[in-house]
Amino acid sequence: MDTPAMRTCPRLGEIKPTITLATVLALSTSACLSESGGGGGGGGGESGSGDKQVEILFGFGGDQSKGFQAGLQEFQQSSGITIKFSEASQSFDTVVRTRSAGNNFPDIALFPQPGVLLDIAKGGKVKDLSTLLNMDQLRSTLVPGELDAATSEGKIYGVRCRQCGRTVTPPRAFCELDFKPMDEWVELADTGTINTFSICYITWDMKPLRKPQIPAVVEIDGTVPRVGFLHLIGGVSGTSIAAVRRQVQVGMPVRAVWKPREGRQGAITDIISFEPLKAKRRRT
Numbered sequence: 602m603d604t605p606a607m608r609t610c611p612r613l614g615e616i617k618p619t620i621t622l623a624t625v626l627a628l629s630t631s632a633c634l635s636e637s638g639g640g641g642g643g644g645g646g647e648s649g650s651g652d653k654q655v656e657i658l659f660g661f662g663g664d665q666s667k668g669f670q671a672g673l674q675e676f677q678q679s680s681g682i683t684i685k686f687s688e689a690s691q692s693f694d695t696v697v698r699t700r701s702a703g704n705n706f707p708d709i710a711l712f713p714q715p716g717v718l719l720d721i722a723k724g725g726k727v728k729d730l731s732t733l734l735n736m737d738q739l740r741s742t743l744v745p746g747e748l749d750a751a752t753s754e755g756k757i758y759g760v761r762c763r764q765c766g767r768t769v770t771p772p773r774a775f776c777e778l779d780f781k782p783m784d785e786w787v788e789l790a791d792t793g794t795i796n797t798f799s800i801c802y803i804t805w806d807m808k809p810l811r812k813p814q815i816p817a818v819v820e821i822d823g824t825v826p827r828v829g830f831l832h833l834i835g836g837v838s839g840t841s842i843a844a845v846r847r848q849v850q851v852g853m854p855v856r857a858v859w860k861p862r863e864g865r866q867g868a869i870t871d872i873i874s875f876e877p878l879k880a881k882r883r884r885t
Contacts, residue, residue: 656685658700658707660693693717701726719867755859755871759824761785768825771869789823791857793875796820796827798834800845812840819855819875835874854878 659669670686677684687707689696694717697710701721712718721727759770760783767776768787776783798817802810815834820827835858837848855875865871 653680653682654685655682655709656687656707657709657711658687658689658693658697659711660689662688662690666690697721719865755791755857755862755865757789757791757821757857759787759789759821761787766825768823769828770821770824771830787823789821791859791872792878793819793821793829793855794827795834795849795851795853795855796829797851798849800842813842813845815845815849817849817855817875830869832869832872833874834877836876849877 659666661669666686666688670684673684676682693712697712697717698721700706701724706726710718718727757770758772759768760772761768762776762779762781762783763785764779764781765776767778767783768789769783770789772786773783775781796818798815801814801816804810804814815837816831817834818829818831820829834849834855837845839845839848855877858873858876859865860871860873
């Protein structure tokens with residue numbers, strides 16, 4: 602472990618047994634940030650190698666932050682490592698981007714969603730944990746699918762509640778029906794069913810359109826009960842309401858159309874639109 606940035610990455614495997622739910626959820630998009638070209642890390646390079654000081658930057662606050670910090674107290678006492686907790690609950694994206702641009706890195710950053718992480722990774726400023734850790738051992742300590750969630754591989758993920766069995770997307774931290782953690786990640790299909798749709802000749806900022814946009818609520822296959830999110834329907838020809846209604850109906854099966862791999866950021870905007878499939882599906 603030659604640099605401060607590399608110093609703390611292997612410790613993730615040791616932290617895991619004592620951490621709280623907040624950490625478990627965040628580990629799916631965690632990263633060890635590093636200064637390209639070596640040197641830096643550990644709060645902008647101020648820490649020396651082996652000084653047993655670690656900075657963790659995270660984007661949640663309140664009781665979740667308190668629980669996260671309390672859950673790591675035992676680890677600090679047993680390991681002799683001092684953790685500096687840097688909370689950025691109101692402006693995580695801005696803070697981590699600014700610190701990355703200025704080569705003022707935390708040792709560990711817990712990303713609330715993978716888009717910003719993947720963007721920073723493209724600049725060569727994220728350590729690949731697979732080169733530092735035993736990934737098979739790490740996967741065995743995490744819920745299925747957790748490490749795969751921080752990718753730009755053109756996949757839709759949901760989470761499952763172990764109490765009632767609900768599988769939903771977009772992912773959320775807890776089940777609002779029984780207030781239990783939703784900590785099991787599930788890979789879903791990139792297909793679904795149109796629940797409802799609109800035909801719009803005006804954009805969100807009140808600009809007229811000759812060819813209408815078709816926003817729709819798409820229920821994603823694999824969710825239980827069927828739930829989904831709002832997106833656009835594409836692949837529809839014609840400009841009149843009658844032409845659109847001949848091609849788009851409630852209950853119609855659709856499939857996601859993804860951006861090219863190089864343009865993805867691990868966000869819902871990686872999907873350009875959903876296009877109707879040929880065979881009509883009966884609603885269940």
